[in-house]
Amino acid sequence: MSRGSARAARWAIRGTAIAIVLGAVGGGAAFFLKHRAELSGASEVVTEDYEVVQNIWLKPGLVDAQVIVPDRPHSREEALAHREGRGEITRVRRFTISTNSLRMRAPELGPKEAGVPRILVLGESVAMGWGVDDDETFPARLEDELDDRGYEVEVLNAGSPSARPLAMSRWCIENGPKVDPDLLIWNGRPMQQDDYVGDLRRCVEALRVPTLAILSPISTFDPNGSVVYKEEHRKLKEQLKPDGIDVIDLTRGFRKAQRGRGEVLEAKDNLLTVVDQESDRVWLTAERPHFGLPQEIYDLFETTPEVREHLFFDEGHPDAEGHALYGELVADEVAPMLDALR
């Protein structure tokens, strides 16, 4: 090879190498920017200002939008830190959401089928099925369960993350008549500032259909909820009795099913203890803070994948098995209501 052609070959090699590196840098940057936009969109497709309810609500027309959430109890600070990209949560779960034009986690509404009652489920993240796929949510499981029991029904999921009773009521008044349900399920738990009873009454007034109010089950890892749930149920039941609306609390049914399985949080005096019910192993005991759980418990879940509460994946949301039980427990209450409709 002549000296000239050897030099040309050398420069060709160097040029190719530089082109590969530049291509990788440019291509990598383009790929990153495109997919980073998709990933950040995953949170934004779930929450957005919605003028009708004046609160966040599901976006309309989502098609298999992927959402990634902590797969363990977590503090709000942890969640926010992680959202800003400086967090430590590695235990996460993914699920997909599709919505119709009315922002319901349901297919586009068709005309009502004769003889097939339509059940509208209005509620918060638990009703929506935060953490589970579309066909695993309790409204979906309720429809399956009722079908197994010989009731042909259409159950429509109008749950949304962070929905408070006021927002649910506004959604109900705006969209409920379009859905034209034969039965309403109102799912959620009141917080101190909510007018739970008033908001429910306004929704029922707009729809005028038999209604069942459900108080979502309380995880044992919600020590404050565990203290107040019985009294909360008693009070609401009494308040809604004159309206002919029954209120059921699923906590007891969940606690019964949890017995002997997975981890639970036991509260005694000012101490919280994480116990593995299958081996009676005590994972840790820590002092109870004013709000949420002690950091040691969040850290235990983070570092120890086998620590898991049966039926819940975090301190408030049922997993797929929890939603299946949810469907069964609610079907027990809804079946007699359907009989009365016939």
Added chain:
Amino acid sequence: MTKLQREAAIWLGGALGVALVIGLIVLFSLGWLDTLATRYSVL
């Protein structure tokens, strides 16, 4: 191996190595190679 072949192996091998590292960094930062997401909705 000739001197030219050795030089080609070093330059092209190095470039492919750099491209591979860039690709891995991009995939890791997108959370595609682990289950760690950079963002999710907060309730």
